[in-house]
Each structure stands twice: as C-alpha cells, then as structure tokens.
Amino acid sequence: MDFPKILTAHMDDPDVRTLEGYVRVGGYEALRMALQELSPEDVLQRVKDSGLRGRGGAGFPTGLKWSFVRQAKGDPKYVVVNADEGEPGTFKDRVIIDHKPHMLLEGTILAAYAMGAREAYIYLRWEYPAQYRILEQAIREAYEHGYLGERILGTAFSLDLYLFRGAGAYICGEETALLESLEGKRGEPRLKPPFPAQAGLYGKPTAVNNVETLASVPAIVKHGPEWYRSFGTEKSPGTKLFNVSGGVKNPGTWEIPLGSITLRELVFDLAGGPREGRTILGIIPGGLSTPILSEEEWDTPLDYESMAARGTFLGAGSVIVVDDAVPLPTLVRRAVEFYAVESCSKCTPCREGTAWLTRMFRKLEEVGGHGEDRQILDKIIRYMRGKTFCPLGDSAAMISQAFLEKYEDRLFVHVASPGSR
Amino acid sequence: MKQPTETVDMKAFEERVEAIRKTFPGGRTAILPSLLAAQETFGYVTPESLDVMERVLGIPRGILKEVGSFYHFIDFEFKGRHRVYVCTNLSCLLNGAQALVDALREELGVEEDQVTPDGALSFRTVECIGLCDRAPAALVDEEQLGPLTPEALIQRVRELRKDGQGT
Known part of the structure; x- marks a missing residue:
C-alpha cells in the first residue's frame, strides 16, 4: 500500500x-x-x-x-x-x-x-x-x-x-x-x-x-x-498518523489517509499481525480510553465516523493490539488501574469509581469472579457514566463495559465458588 | 552527597529561579519550572530550595507543595541519586515489563520507591511514557530506554551505582 x-x-x-x-x-x-x-x-x-x-x-x-x-x-x-x-x-x-x-x-x-x-x-x-x-x-x-x-x-x-x-x-x-x-x-x-x-x-x-x-x-x-x-473521506479529510503497539510483530507509526484502510489491514498487513505463537484477542483502536474491538469488528475503516458507528473512537489513532501474552484479567485490571492512578480526585464518581473498578477487576484477576461480581461492576459503571467532571472517569467506565461485554468468558474464566482460595 | 558544592548550587539555583520568574512573569506559572529546576539541581525539592523559591517567587511553600505534590515526577524527599521509572502500561506489559520490575527488585533488594542503602537509586513503576513502539521501555533519569531486556536494564543500573561510588 x-x-x-x-x-x-x-x-x-x-x-x-x-x-x-x-x-x-x-x-x-x-x-x-x-x-x-x-x-x-x-x-x-x-x-x-x-x-x-x-x-x-x-x-x-x-x-x-x-x-x-x-x-x-x-x-x-x-x-x-x-x-x-x-x-x-x-x-x-x-x-x-x-x-x-x-x-x-x-x-x-x-x-x-x-x-x-x-x-x-x-x-x-x-x-x-x-x-x-x-x-x-x-x-x-x-x-x-x-x-x-x-x-x-x-x-x-x-x-x-x-x-x-x-x-x-x-x-x-x-x-x-x-x-x-x-x-x-x-x-x-x-x-x-x-x-x-x-x-x-x-x-x-x-x-x-x-x-x-x-x-x-x-x-x-x-x-x-x-x-x-483529496485525501481521506468527506467527513474525515486528510491523512493521520497511526501508532501500533502491544502484541504485534512490527510496532511502529504509519501515515494513512483517513478511511482508506481498515483496522485489520493496519494491524495485519502493515504491522505484521500476531507474534509467533500468540493469538490476538482484541484491538484497542485509538488509545487506552477507546473501547476495545473484538475480531468481528476489525474490518472497520480508520476514520472518525466508522469508529463511532462501532461504539468506539478513532481517538489519537493509537492502536494497542491485545494478545494472549498476559492473562486478560490481569490486562484489564492494569488498564483500569491507570485511571485510578491518574484521576485528579476532584470529582467523586471518578475518584471512587476508578478505585472500585480496580478493586473489582483485581478480584477477578486474583481469586476469580462469581455471578454477583458482574452486577456490582455494572452498577459501578452505571454510577460513573456521564456523571464525571471530565472524560477521564467516563473513559474508565466505558472501556470496562466493553471488556465485560465482549470478553465475559475470559474475565470470569476461573470462576470459583466464593472463598475457595 | 554533594556537600562541597552545596552553596555554589544554591547560588546557581537562585539565579535560575530568578531567570524563570523573568521568563514567566505575573503569577504562578513559574512554580512548576522552578520545582523541576530544584529537582534537577538537588535531586529532589529540598527544604532549602523551597526557601529560595518562596523568597524569589514570593509564593508561600504551602502553595509550592500543594502544586508540586499533584505531579508524579516531583519528589519532596530523597529518592536516590538516580531514578528508574519502568512503564507497566498495556503495550509494555504485553512485552515483558513485569520481568523488568522483578529483575530490579531482585538486583536492588528494595521495594518500589525505596532507596537502596548506598543512596544510589530507587525505582518506580509508571504509566505510559510514550515509547510503546520500543516496549518494554523505561526512563533512567532522563534517558529513554527501550526495548529493554532485564539483563540490559540491570547492566545500566550497575553502571549507575558504580558512578556514584566515592561521592
């Protein structure tokens, strides 16, 4: 290309x-x-x-x-x-x-x-x-x-x-x-x-x-x-830089006319696709704060509108490829922990919400989850979305929701009866 | 650690804060550059450097500390002559950041944010440092390193500790 x-x-x-x-x-x-x-x-x-x-x-x-x-x-x-x-x-x-x-x-x-x-x-x-x-x-x-x-x-x-x-x-x-x-x-x-x-x-x-x-x-x-x-699409004109990193063969930077290729083409054709012996589980399209896309969603063109139609964002064009090098519960816990660390603590839904999300995902990571955990997580997310002072807290809730909805099997994979560890 | 030159440093630091105040006149914009200058000169924001900033900027230390404590890379206590910041955010995590952290812990015999007994260094895990294409990455003082192996990082750390001997 x-x-x-x-x-x-x-x-x-x-x-x-x-x-x-x-x-x-x-x-x-x-x-x-x-x-x-x-x-x-x-x-x-x-x-x-x-x-x-x-x-x-x-x-x-x-x-x-x-x-x-x-x-x-x-x-x-x-x-x-x-x-x-x-x-x-x-x-x-x-x-x-x-x-x-x-x-x-x-x-x-x-x-x-x-x-x-x-x-x-x-x-x-x-x-x-x-x-x-x-x-x-x-x-x-x-x-x-x-x-x-x-x-x-x-x-x-x-x-x-x-x-x-x-x-x-x-x-x-x-x-x-x-x-x-x-x-x-x-x-x-x-x-x-x-x-x-x-x-x-x-x-x-x-x-x-x-x-x-x-x-x-x-x-x-x-x-x-x-x-x-003359480059890009009607609503997303021009070229943009895309960064690809994470679980991929050739991380790097590409300048691409907006909408001219899909997320899958960027990751697989330009960035070399999965690493030896690894499987790509999902792709975060625009930086950590943009909801992850699962395999059936990778054929989305790289422009603002197409990504929005998928319920995510083109964001800064920062593609993070998530493979199975790290257990998914660990990766998701680490992702939400970022927001807890970086919350400015000014508003309550963000300060408390990011801490609770981290705590809950740490539980899934360490001792596994049971049925009620999903409801608790959903409730935390509901109390955060649209209720924080700036997009930081909202992002934490939004990406958590995407991980939960798209990877429930993997996140609750080591379901154990409560207190079994 | 730098006793013989301390007064010289303080004088040079005062001149630097004076220059910062002139660059960013009118108000508090000079605070962050001055705090960073203190850290660069003395390794951390020392009580004596706060005295200087209070005097030159005309801003009470309570405010200087209130502002400075918000930011991850400003320290108000001694954190070693060198600092190692290991990124453990997603792209680095997926490329072996945990192995870097484990290796540091074993080599230094200290936990995160604790200074080694010889005062040489401390390490800390940090959020994304924008070196995702070079993951796993770390900042050693102001040096951007990546992709790193545990061996390469430990070697760099050993060099730093050797440099510090005799001071």
Whole structure:
C-alpha cells in the first residue's frame, strides 16, 4: 500500500530536524507565503475549508475552534500546543517532534497569525526529555532566523513562543487541566463552558491544539484545502498518523489517509499481525480510553465516523493490539488501574469509581469472579457514566463495559465458588 | 552527597529561579519550572530550595507543595541519586515489563520507591511514557530506554551505582 506522505515526508532524513534541513525541503514556505500574501482571515479560511479535525482525540473541527478564538473578545489571545501526549499507546507527537520539530513550530506560528495571538506556549510532557531538548534547539534556531520574535520575516507580525515542561499527570492532556497546570496550579479540569476559546489561559481567549493538528497546517496553507481534501473521506479529510503497539510483530507509526484502510489491514498487513505463537484477542483502536474491538469488528475503516458507528473512537489513532501474552484479567485490571492512578480526585464518581473498578477487576484477576461480581461492576459503571467532571472517569467506565461485554468468558474464566482460595 | 558544592548550587539555583520568574512573569506559572529546576539541581525539592523559591517567587511553600505534590515526577524527599521509572502500561506489559520490575527488585533488594542503602537509586513503576513502539521501555533519569531486556536494564543500573561510588 502506497500512501501520500504529508506529515512524514522526509522523516528519514535526519537533517530535517534542523532549521536548515527543514527549509531545504520546503519548510517555512507556507509561513513566508502566508505572511506576505495572505491575510489572517485567508489562513483561517484555508484551515476551515480543509476540514482538518483535531488530532488529539476529540476530532473537533480545527478551523471552527480557531474562528471562535479569533472572534472572541479579549486581549491578548494565546495559542497553546498540547504536547502532553499521555494516552497509553500514543507516541505520534513524539515522532513528529523527533523528526520535524520545525513543522510543529511553523504550524504554531501560522495558527497564531490566523487568530491574532502574540504569545504561544508548548506544554510538553515531562516524560519526553530528549524531545524537550529538540524543541529547545528548534525554538532557538527559529528565533535566530527570524521565524519567531519581533517582526517575523520583516513583516508586522510578532510572536513569542515558550516551552513549558509538565511534571507527570495524564489529566493535563485534557485542555482545561493543561491550562490550570500552565497557570501554576494542580492540573484539575475546569467546568465548561466557558470554553478555552472564550476564557482560556489567564482567562483570555485561547486555542489549545494538539501537536499533530498544528503540524498538519503548513501543508494545508501551502497547497490549499482542495488538495488536502483529496485525501481521506468527506467527513474525515486528510491523512493521520497511526501508532501500533502491544502484541504485534512490527510496532511502529504509519501515515494513512483517513478511511482508506481498515483496522485489520493496519494491524495485519502493515504491522505484521500476531507474534509467533500468540493469538490476538482484541484491538484497542485509538488509545487506552477507546473501547476495545473484538475480531468481528476489525474490518472497520480508520476514520472518525466508522469508529463511532462501532461504539468506539478513532481517538489519537493509537492502536494497542491485545494478545494472549498476559492473562486478560490481569490486562484489564492494569488498564483500569491507570485511571485510578491518574484521576485528579476532584470529582467523586471518578475518584471512587476508578478505585472500585480496580478493586473489582483485581478480584477477578486474583481469586476469580462469581455471578454477583458482574452486577456490582455494572452498577459501578452505571454510577460513573456521564456523571464525571471530565472524560477521564467516563473513559474508565466505558472501556470496562466493553471488556465485560465482549470478553465475559475470559474475565470470569476461573470462576470459583466464593472463598475457595 | 554533594556537600562541597552545596552553596555554589544554591547560588546557581537562585539565579535560575530568578531567570524563570523573568521568563514567566505575573503569577504562578513559574512554580512548576522552578520545582523541576530544584529537582534537577538537588535531586529532589529540598527544604532549602523551597526557601529560595518562596523568597524569589514570593509564593508561600504551602502553595509550592500543594502544586508540586499533584505531579508524579516531583519528589519532596530523597529518592536516590538516580531514578528508574519502568512503564507497566498495556503495550509494555504485553512485552515483558513485569520481568523488568522483578529483575530490579531482585538486583536492588528494595521495594518500589525505596532507596537502596548506598543512596544510589530507587525505582518506580509508571504509566505510559510514550515509547510503546520500543516496549518494554523505561526512563533512567532522563534517558529513554527501550526495548529493554532485564539483563540490559540491570547492566545500566550497575553502571549507575558504580558512578556514584566515592561521592
């Protein structure tokens, strides 16, 4: 299968990491053109017309988000890059930063230009130390060559970009928790509305965009929305990075036009399928927080709508292949434990619910389950779904439900009479 | 562990917090970078470093601790000269993360989050560190390692303990 390379173009060339190398392959041409020939409205219109949807997981139309920020009353405005890639199974933003940090910077500068922001922040997770140094270096180069700072490329547009390091908290990938963290607080989510577009960083209009989203922008501005729409589907235009990891022969990253292949093709044809002597039990399509798909569901195309129709999400495109290398009860317990560890503890259904889910699945893992356990689990899930402050608790309940519904046999496999151990 | 240079470190640290305050003016945004700077300089957020942050940032230590304690990678007590963070989330679990944890426990003779008697290091299991294509993976201080075998991890740990001798 031969796919167009937009995000991954020239990634095999290590020089592209430097500003010089990036410029040599056409980098910063979109920015130069935008600043010299296009108005901010033109840039915004191109992104809007491209149909680009947020690549962090939610899939919200990027151009629409930007137009909210642009129209919002309040000054200054901010662009915040969400590089707090913490969804288990996700490493696509790391790949972008590792190979083409300037593509991210160019997209960020274009976003700021389109929305009239003078300051931008990159919130990078602590767990990416090498990427911190890469971005530090890239930002320094961009300042030195006049792509950042006062009067960019000799125009009237100016932008300062700050690199900010997280300190370890999954919840800070949620945009309002990220903003809290950036304001020097505990990373607890805010009540929405108001949305960050109205009242974000320091209460000012703010666009929080994922790394991959912004990295997609230079090509859209340069080649135009029609060109971008020639890839992908009507409702999910363009290409997207997919990460495959877990119980699979060749883990890695692929750039794929949305909807062009199925989940099964990605895992079996591109990532090599099952490991020697192992059986794939299920595939988590979009990062840990997206419900697992069992074998009869693997022929689903990789786009937002098709995945939603299956009751799951394309999410961040982070495919975790679950095979039988680890007993399923252990794997599910470990999966829900993640949410108990990462819950910010602000709201009760999440704080208590994730702890109880972990406790119940640990029971299934250690001493097996009996009939009543299923009812208790269902009840915990019912008390959590739709009742938590942010999607973290909801995700824990949702994935638990999918595991229970699709793998009841395996989860309750060592059913013993109560107290037999 | 670094007594001879402690005052020098403190002075350099104060200058660093001052620079952070200038980069992120107006309010509390400087807190997290300053806490991380303290950890980088002293190995953990020491009481003395909190004194400096209180003074330079004008923010009481209660708030500094309230904020810092929210995040997994900020420590307010000594956790060894080196730290090993082993990912045990799904992709690493499916690729043998438990064997890494077992090997560390046996080699170091300590449980998770306990410091070895020589003060060299501690280990901790952590959530996804974004190295799923290199599973099983770990962070050793700020070094991203993977795919790891138990043998390779233990060898790295032994090197670190050797480095620490005589300080």
